[in-house]
Amino acid sequence: xxxxxxxxxxxxxxxxxxxxxxxxxxxxxxxxxxxxxxxxxxxxxxxxxxxxxxxxxxxxxxxxxxxxxxxxxxxxxxxxxxxxxxxxxxxxxxxxxxxxxxxxxxxxxxxxxxxxxxxxxxxxxxxxxxxxxxxxxxxxxxxxxxxxxxxxxxxxxxxxxxxxxxxxxxxxxxxxxxxxxxxxxxxxxxx
Amino acid sequence: xxxxxxxxxxxxxxxxxxxxxxxxxxxxxxxxxxxxxxxxxxxxxxxxxxxxxxxxxxxxxxxxxxxxxxxxxxxxxxxxxxxxxxxxxxxxxxxxxxxxxxxxxxxxxxxxxxxxxxxxxxxxxxxxxxxxxxxxxxxxxxxxxxxxxxxxxxxxxxxxxxxxxxxxxxxxxxxxxxxxxxxxxxxxxxx
Numbered sequence: 001x002x003x004x005x006x007x008x009x010x011x012x013x014x015x016x017x018x019x020x021x022x023x024x025x026x027x028x029x030x031x032x033x034x035x036x037x038x039x040x041x042x043x044x045x046x047x048x049x050x051x052x053x054x055x056x057x058x059x060x061x062x063x064x065x066x067x068x069x070x071x072x073x074x075x076x077x078x079x080x081x082x083x084x085x086x087x088x089x090x091x092x093x094x095x096x097x098x099x100x101x102x103x104x105x106x107x108x109x110x111x112x113x114x115x116x117x118x119x120x121x122x123x124x125x126x127x128x129x130x131x132x133x134x135x136x137x138x139x140x141x142x143x144x145x146x147x148x149x150x151x152x153x154x155x156x157x158x159x160x161x162x163x164x165x166x167x168x169x170x171x172x173x174x175x176x177x178x179x180x181x182x183x184x185x186x187x188x189x190x191x
Numbered sequence: 192x193x194x195x196x197x198x199x200x201x202x203x204x205x206x207x208x209x210x211x212x213x214x215x216x217x218x219x220x221x222x223x224x225x226x227x228x229x230x231x232x233x234x235x236x237x238x239x240x241x242x243x244x245x246x247x248x249x250x251x252x253x254x255x256x257x258x259x260x261x262x263x264x265x266x267x268x269x270x271x272x273x274x275x276x277x278x279x280x281x282x283x284x285x286x287x288x289x290x291x292x293x294x295x296x297x298x299x300x301x302x303x304x305x306x307x308x309x310x311x312x313x314x315x316x317x318x319x320x321x322x323x324x325x326x327x328x329x330x331x332x333x334x335x336x337x338x339x340x341x342x343x344x345x346x347x348x349x350x351x352x353x354x355x356x357x358x359x360x361x362x363x364x365x366x367x368x369x370x371x372x373x374x375x376x377x378x379x380x381x382x
Contacts, residue, residue: 075337076329077326109380113377117373117376120314120372124314124318124365127318127319128322132322132323132326135326135327139340140338148343149338149340150339178312182308182311185308185376188376188379188380189300189303191382
C-alpha cells in the first residue's frame with residue numbers, strides 16, 4: 001500500500017515537470033495575455049483616478065441656493081472611489097513582476113494561487129468603489145424626490161460629465177479582472 | 192517526438208485518476224466546507240433581501256416638509272440591492288447541486304472552473320449591490336451639506352435601522368465568496 005502511494009506520487013511529479021509542450025505553450029500564451037491585460041487595466045484605473053481626482057468646477061455667478069464651487073472630495077464616496085482606483089492601479093503595476101515571472105516559469109502553481117487570490121480581493125475593492133460612486137452619480141444626475149435630494153448636475157454640468165466619465169475606466173477594469181481570474185483558473189487547472 | 196508526447200500524456204492521465212488518498216481526502220474536505228459555506232451565504236443574502244424588501248415606515252404625523260411614508264423602492268439603488276441579493280441567493284441554492292457533485296466526484300476539474308467563474312461573477316454582482324446601497328445609506332444617515340442633501344434618517348429612524356442592518360448579511364456573504372473562491376483555487380491546483 002505504502003509503496004504504491006510513493007510510486008503514484010512520483011509518477012504525478014514526473015508528469016507535471018515534463019508536461020507536454022502544447023500545454024506549456026498554452027500556459028505561456030495565457031501568461032502573456034495576463035501581462036498585457038494587467039497593463040491595460042492599470043491604465044484604465046489610473047485614468048479613472050486622475051479624472052475623478054481632478055474634477056472640480058467653480059460657478060461664475062452666485063445665488064442664495066447655488067454653491068460657488070464643487071470638488072470631488074465634497075462627497076466621501078468619491079474619495080473612496082479615487083482611493084480604491086489608486087490602490088488597484090498600484091497593485092496591478094506591482095503584480096506585473098509576478099505576471100512576468102509566470103511567462104518565464106510556466107509550471108509554478110503556488111504563486112498563481114497567491115496572484116488569483118489577490119486579484120479577487122482587488123476585484124472586490126474596485127467593484128465596491130465603482131458601484132458606490134455610480135450610485136452617487138445617479139442621484140447627482142436625477143436626484144430623488146422621495147428623499148428631497150436635489151440633482152446638482154443641473155448646475156454643475158462640467159463636473160458631472162467628469163465624474164460620470166471617470167466611472168467608465170473603472171468598470172472596464174472590473175471586466176478585465178473577471179477575464180484575468182478566469183484565465184488564472186484555466187492556467188492552474190493545466191498544472 | 193510524437194510518441195513521447197502521447198506517453199507523457201498517458202502518464203499524467205494515469206497519475207491524476209489514481210491521485211493519492213490524502214489528496215483526495217483533502218479535496219473532499221474542501222468540497223464539504225464549500226457546501227456548508229454556500230448554505231450559510233445563501234441564508235445571509237436571503238436575510239438581507241427580505242430585511243430590505245420589507246423595510247417601510249409610516250409617520251404618525253404630517254408637516255409641510257416631512258413625507259408620510261417611506262418604502263425601500265423609493266430609492267432605485269435599494270431595488271438593485273434587493274434584486275442582486277435575490278439573484279445571488281437563487282444562484283447559491285442552485286450551485287449546491289454542483290457543490291454536492293464535487294463531494295462525490297473529487298476529480299472533476301471542468302465543473303470546478305465553471306463554478307469558480309460563476310462565483311466570481313456573482314461575487315461582483317453582490318459587492319456592487321452592497322456597496323451602492325452602503326453609499327446611499329451613508330447619505331441617508333449623514334446627508335451631504337455640499338450637495339444640499341438632507342439626512343432623512345433624522346425622521347425615519349426605524350426605516351434607517353432596517354436598511355442599515357440589511358447590509359450586514361450582504362457583506363458577510365461577500366467575505367464568504369472570497370473564501371469560496373480561494374478554496375476552489377486550491378482544489379483545482381490539487382488536480
